[in-house]
Amino acid sequence: MGVGDYILQGILAFFLGSELFSILGIPVSINIVMVLAGFLLGIMVGATPGLAGPVAMAISLPLLLSSFGYHASALLPVLGFLIGIMKGATVGGAVPAILFNTPGTPDAYMTTLDGFPMAQNGQAKKALRIAHFSSASGDTFSDLVLFVCAPFLAIIIEAHLDLPEKTALLILSLSFIAAVIGGSPAKGLISTGLGLLAVFIGTGEDFYPRLSLGTDQLARGFPITTAVLGVLILGAVFEGIDNLVREKRETGSFSAVPESGDQVLHWADIRRLMPYISRSALIGTAIGALPGIGSTLAATLGYTVGKSRHQKRKSTDDPDFGTGAPQGIAATEAANSSVSGANLIPVLSLGIPGNAAAVFLILAAESIGGFVPGPAVFKFTTDTVNPELVIAFGLFTAMAFANVLNWTIGGLFMRSMGVMIRIPKQLLLPSVLLLTLTAIYIQETRLEAIWFALGFGVLGYAMRKLEISPLPFVIAFILGDKLELSARRAFSASGNDPFFLFSTPIATILMLLAIGVLVYTARKRRLEASA
Amino acid sequence: MIGGPDGIRTLETSNIGASPVDNRSNSNAILGGLCVLAAALVAFVWVPLDVDSGVVEQVRRRVQIGDSLAPVTAAVFIAIGGLVLLLVERRVPDQPAFTLQNLRFIALSAAIIVVGFLIMRFTGPLTVDVVNLLTGGELQYRLLRDSAPWKFIGYFIGGIFVVAGLMAQAEGGTTRKNLGIATAVVIALILIFDVPFDDLLLPPNGDV
Incomplete structure (x- = not known):
C-alpha cells in the first residue's frame, strides 16, 4: 500500500464505519455521531467551570468501553468521542474564563486576564467571538501540521532529544513559567516548589511512600484532580464568593454588567488579530509537538509573545494586555487550541502525552487494544497493510471533521453558553463548588479526595490573595513525576555523572536558558522596584 | 462605583476583591x-x-x-x-497581604463544606438506623448504598447544606428562594451524575 492508499483507507474507515442510521438513503456512520456528540459535550463541559475536558473524558471512558467493547472496531468511535470532547472543551473553556474569571480548563487561565475585563466592560459577546475565531484558527492550523508533519517530526524529535535534554527541557519549562507568570519570579518559584512538593508526597521508588507521615491517606499521594481542580477551580470559586461578600458589604447590592458597544467581530478586527493568532498558532503547534509539554505553557508563551508585540505597536487608546485587550484573548486561545492537534504527534508516535486530555486517549487505546501508540504506528509498510496506520489516518479524519463542526456550529453553540452571565454569581458559584467536589468524588470515590481538594482550594485562595499565581503550582504538579523519572533515567544512562544535565550541548543550552530566564526577570523586577 | 448607562450600578473591578x-x-x-x-x-x-x-x-x-x-x-x-x-x-x-478578614472568610467557607460533607457521610446510615428502630428491621446502609432513595439521602441533605450555606455566606443571610435553588441544584446534579450511570457512586457512597 502506498501513502495515498493509507490516507484513503483512513478516511473511509471513519466515514463508512458501522451505520447508525441513514438520511435519504445515505448511511451515517457511528463515528460521525460520536465525534459530534463528544464535541457538543466538550463545549458544554468546557463552558462549565469545574467540568473541564479531562473530567468529562475520565467519566466517559468507562461508559464508552462498556458500550463499544474491547475490539478494534471500537477504536474510532471511542477515540472520536474523546477527541470531540478534547476539541470542544478547548473552545468551551474560554466561556467561563471570559464570563466569570474562572477558567473552565487550566489552559484557559490566561484568557481570564483580558477576557474577563472585556466582559466587565460589556463586551462579553465580542470576547467570546474572538476566542472562538482564534481557537478554531489555531486548532485547524495545528491539525494541518499534524497531518503533514507527524511522522517526520516525531522521528526528528526522538532523534535529537535524549534523556538529559528531555530533563533539561522540563526544567526550562518550569523555570520559564515561574519567571514569567504573575510578574514576580520569586512568587513563581514558590508556587512551582509547592506544586513539586505536593506531587512528590506519597510517591517514589522506595517501599515506604515518601513524606506520607506514616498515614495510609498520604501514602497514595494526592490525586491529580484534587490538586488541579482544587487550586484552580475551588480557589477561584472561594475568591469569587469572597469578592461578592465584600461587594455586598461595601455597596449593599450586587452589580450587573450590561452589554455595551459593538459585539460583532468585523474583518477589520480579524485583520488586527491575525498577527497574534498566527504567532500563537506557530508557538502552540511547536510546543504541542514536544513530548511532555502541554497547552498551558503554549498559552503562556503565546500570551507573552503577544504582549511584547502589543506593547510595541499599540496606540495610546488601546487597552494593555491584562486590562481587556482583544489581542490577549486571541494570543492565548490560538496558542492553547493549536496544541491539541500537534499534541497527538508524540502521543501517536511516542506514546507520550503532552496534556491531561492526551492521557485519556492513550488509556482508551491501551484499554481497547489493536492500536499501541508508538513508533510502529507510522510504519508505511507496502507489502502488508499496517492497520494501526489506517486507524491513525482515521483519527486525523475525525479531527478534521471536528474542525468542520467547530467552524460551522461551534461558535453558535459556544456563544449560546453566554446566557450563563445572566445567572447570579452568588447562586452559581456555590453550585459550581458542589459540582466540582462531586466530580472529584465520583472519580476517586473516597472522602479523602474531598478533604484534599478542599485543602488545595484553601491554598489556591491564599495564593490568589498573596498574588502568587496558581498556574506554576499546577504545571509543576503535572510535570513533577515526569521530571523525576527523566532525571533518574538520565543520571543512570550517563554512568552516574552528577553533571548529566550539562553533558550535551543542547542540554547545556536548555539549562543555561532555565537559569538565565530567572536571573533576567529577577533583575528586571529589582530595577522596576528601585525606579 | 460608577453608574451604568441604563441606570444599573456597575462595578469597578479593580477595587472590590483586591487585597489591601x-x-x-x-x-x-x-x-x-x-x-x-x-x-x-x-x-x-x-x-x-x-x-x-x-x-x-x-x-x-x-x-x-x-x-x-x-x-x-x-x-x-x-x-x-x-x-x-x-x-x-x-x-x-x-x-x-493575607488579612484577618481573608482568614475569617476562608475558615467559614471551609467549615460550611466540612459540615456539609459530614452530614452527607452520616445522614444515610443514621436514617437506616432510625428506620430499623421504628420497624424492627435489620437493614444495612452498606447494602443499600446503590439503591434509591437511600443512596440519595446523604448527598441530598448535605449538598443542600453546602450550596445554601455558601449562598447565605455570600448574601449575608438565607432565603426560602435560595433554599429552593439549592434543592434544584442538588437534584440536577443527581440527574447528571447518578441517574444515567449504574457504575458511578455519589458521595458518600464509596466510603460507607
Missing part, C-alpha cells in the same frame, strides 16, 4: 522569611525523618538517585523564591 495594598508593607519580607523557614524544615527535618533513601543511594555497587532528591529540589525552589522575595523584592510596591 500598602507600599510600605513588609508582607513580601514576611512571606519570604516563612518560605525559607518552611523550605529548611522540609529539607532538614521532614525529608530526613520521612523518606527511606537519601539524595543519592548506592544499591549493589550502583549509584542511583534516591527518593530524597526530588522533595529536596522542591524545597530548594521554595527557598530560592523566599530568598529572592527577602533580598530582591522586599521593597517592591504593591505588596498584597
Whole structure:
C-alpha cells in the first residue's frame, strides 16, 4: 500500500464505519455521531467551570468501553468521542474564563486576564467571538501540521532529544513559567516548589511512600484532580464568593454588567488579530509537538509573545494586555487550541502525552487494544497493510471533521453558553463548588479526595490573595513525576555523572536558558522596584 | 462605583476583591522569611525523618538517585523564591497581604463544606438506623448504598447544606428562594451524575 492508499483507507474507515442510521438513503456512520456528540459535550463541559475536558473524558471512558467493547472496531468511535470532547472543551473553556474569571480548563487561565475585563466592560459577546475565531484558527492550523508533519517530526524529535535534554527541557519549562507568570519570579518559584512538593508526597521508588507521615491517606499521594481542580477551580470559586461578600458589604447590592458597544467581530478586527493568532498558532503547534509539554505553557508563551508585540505597536487608546485587550484573548486561545492537534504527534508516535486530555486517549487505546501508540504506528509498510496506520489516518479524519463542526456550529453553540452571565454569581458559584467536589468524588470515590481538594482550594485562595499565581503550582504538579523519572533515567544512562544535565550541548543550552530566564526577570523586577 | 448607562450600578473591578495594598508593607519580607523557614524544615527535618533513601543511594555497587532528591529540589525552589522575595523584592510596591478578614472568610467557607460533607457521610446510615428502630428491621446502609432513595439521602441533605450555606455566606443571610435553588441544584446534579450511570457512586457512597 502506498501513502495515498493509507490516507484513503483512513478516511473511509471513519466515514463508512458501522451505520447508525441513514438520511435519504445515505448511511451515517457511528463515528460521525460520536465525534459530534463528544464535541457538543466538550463545549458544554468546557463552558462549565469545574467540568473541564479531562473530567468529562475520565467519566466517559468507562461508559464508552462498556458500550463499544474491547475490539478494534471500537477504536474510532471511542477515540472520536474523546477527541470531540478534547476539541470542544478547548473552545468551551474560554466561556467561563471570559464570563466569570474562572477558567473552565487550566489552559484557559490566561484568557481570564483580558477576557474577563472585556466582559466587565460589556463586551462579553465580542470576547467570546474572538476566542472562538482564534481557537478554531489555531486548532485547524495545528491539525494541518499534524497531518503533514507527524511522522517526520516525531522521528526528528526522538532523534535529537535524549534523556538529559528531555530533563533539561522540563526544567526550562518550569523555570520559564515561574519567571514569567504573575510578574514576580520569586512568587513563581514558590508556587512551582509547592506544586513539586505536593506531587512528590506519597510517591517514589522506595517501599515506604515518601513524606506520607506514616498515614495510609498520604501514602497514595494526592490525586491529580484534587490538586488541579482544587487550586484552580475551588480557589477561584472561594475568591469569587469572597469578592461578592465584600461587594455586598461595601455597596449593599450586587452589580450587573450590561452589554455595551459593538459585539460583532468585523474583518477589520480579524485583520488586527491575525498577527497574534498566527504567532500563537506557530508557538502552540511547536510546543504541542514536544513530548511532555502541554497547552498551558503554549498559552503562556503565546500570551507573552503577544504582549511584547502589543506593547510595541499599540496606540495610546488601546487597552494593555491584562486590562481587556482583544489581542490577549486571541494570543492565548490560538496558542492553547493549536496544541491539541500537534499534541497527538508524540502521543501517536511516542506514546507520550503532552496534556491531561492526551492521557485519556492513550488509556482508551491501551484499554481497547489493536492500536499501541508508538513508533510502529507510522510504519508505511507496502507489502502488508499496517492497520494501526489506517486507524491513525482515521483519527486525523475525525479531527478534521471536528474542525468542520467547530467552524460551522461551534461558535453558535459556544456563544449560546453566554446566557450563563445572566445567572447570579452568588447562586452559581456555590453550585459550581458542589459540582466540582462531586466530580472529584465520583472519580476517586473516597472522602479523602474531598478533604484534599478542599485543602488545595484553601491554598489556591491564599495564593490568589498573596498574588502568587496558581498556574506554576499546577504545571509543576503535572510535570513533577515526569521530571523525576527523566532525571533518574538520565543520571543512570550517563554512568552516574552528577553533571548529566550539562553533558550535551543542547542540554547545556536548555539549562543555561532555565537559569538565565530567572536571573533576567529577577533583575528586571529589582530595577522596576528601585525606579 | 460608577453608574451604568441604563441606570444599573456597575462595578469597578479593580477595587472590590483586591487585597489591601500598602507600599510600605513588609508582607513580601514576611512571606519570604516563612518560605525559607518552611523550605529548611522540609529539607532538614521532614525529608530526613520521612523518606527511606537519601539524595543519592548506592544499591549493589550502583549509584542511583534516591527518593530524597526530588522533595529536596522542591524545597530548594521554595527557598530560592523566599530568598529572592527577602533580598530582591522586599521593597517592591504593591505588596498584597493575607488579612484577618481573608482568614475569617476562608475558615467559614471551609467549615460550611466540612459540615456539609459530614452530614452527607452520616445522614444515610443514621436514617437506616432510625428506620430499623421504628420497624424492627435489620437493614444495612452498606447494602443499600446503590439503591434509591437511600443512596440519595446523604448527598441530598448535605449538598443542600453546602450550596445554601455558601449562598447565605455570600448574601449575608438565607432565603426560602435560595433554599429552593439549592434543592434544584442538588437534584440536577443527581440527574447528571447518578441517574444515567449504574457504575458511578455519589458521595458518600464509596466510603460507607
